[in-house]
Amino acid sequence: MKDLGFILASWLATLGSIGVLAALTIRRARELSRQVPDDAKPWV
Amino acid sequence: MSIYTATAAVPGAAARTGTRTTRVIGVLALVTTAFVVVSAFFLTPADSVQGDSVRIMYAHVPTAWVAYLAFITTAVASGFSLARRHRTLGFDRVAGASGEVGVLFMAMTLLTGSLWGRLTWGTFWQWDPRLTTTLFLFITYVGYLAVRRIDTDPRQRARRSAVIALLAVLEIPLVHFSVVLWRSLHQEASVLSPDGDVRLDDLMLFTLFAGVAAFTLIFAWLVIHRQRLTALADIRQTVGLDAAIALRRSETSGVVK
Numbered sequence A: 001m002k003d004l005g006f007i008l009a010s011w012l013a014t015l016g017s018i019g020v021l022a023a024l025t026i027r028r029a030r031e032l033s034r035q036v037p038d039d040a041k042p043w044v
Numbered sequence B: 001m002s003i004y005t006a007t008a009a010v011p012g013a014a015a016r017t018g019t020r021t022t023r024v025i026g027v028l029a030l031v032t033t034a035f036v037v038v039s040a041f042f043l044t045p046a047d048s049v050q051g052d053s054v055r056i057m058y059a060h061v062p063t064a065w066v067a068y069l070a071f072i073t074t075a076v077a078s079g080f081s082l083a084r085r086h087r088t089l090g091f092d093r094v095a096g097a098s099g100e101v102g103v104l105f106m107a108m109t110l111l112t113g114s115l116w117g118r119l120t121w122g123t124f125w126q127w128d129p130r131l132t133t134t135l136f137l138f139i140t141y142v143g144y145l146a147v148r149r150i151d152t153d154p155r156q157r158a159r160r161s162a163v164i165a166l167l168a169v170l171e172i173p174l175v176h177f178s179v180v181l182w183r184s185l186h187q188e189a190s191v192l193s194p195d196g197d198v199r200l201d202d203l204m205l206f207t208l209f210a211g212v213a214a215f216t217l218i219f220a221w222l223v224i225h226r227q228r229l230t231a232l233a234d235i236r237q238t239v240g241l242d243a244a245i246a247l248r249r250s251e252t253s254g255v256v257k
Helices: A004-034 B020-043 B052-083 B090-120 B129-148 B154-168 B171-176 B202-256
Strands: none
Touching: A004 B020, A004 B052, A004 B090, A004 B202, B020 B052, B020 B202, B052 B090, B052 B129, B052 B154, B052 B171, B052 B202, B090 B129, B090 B154, B090 B202, B129 B154, B129 B171
């Protein structure tokens, strides 16, 4: 496949940045969830 | 003594920001994304003009679509937030979460477009109308997020950022039609062209739509989780404040006794 480096870089950057944001979101949710009682969470 | 000492102890595993709905959305997003990656790399043919660089398009176009969707969602939620500003901060939280996700996707649109441009035009960047207006849109929403981070009353933050969001969304038609309004290096729309003619092979078009679906699911998952994060932070602040007041009152009553 021609220009594989550019194509891979595009996909890795896109999926990687989404993955990092998702991981940070989950980690922060874990931290904050411990500090808030379940009955105060409207979605529970 | 920490103001959270009395409130932080939640027995057992605390419920997080996920629910059955978000888990379903997450699984669907993963499956659809996996299909798009396989199809983009191994199933779809190289383009007759662009060659293999067209494989970048299956990431570039969906990120642009989701960025537009995110900014429109931010504007709609901001409108509701302004209309119901005395009732709840829920719409403001959705607006903020959508703005954050939109900025990430817009950054990826610029990056993947730049890499594609290097292969197709021979340069990473040109001050072309589409590229310039897209960069301007990106910077506007970075500013929007900066305004949201100003340490102030949440209702004042909601009001200020809602006004900015409602103004900023007006840039989207300018970006989308920039290739028609001005002479541009950037190609015109292949799917949503003004004449309604779709200029793509069937599998390429299907993969492109699957990419849009996959990234839209990712967007929904991220926005739901991130708006709940903001809600948790707000609740913690309120609970912490209540605990601090209670602690202060108990200390004061102890002194009086």
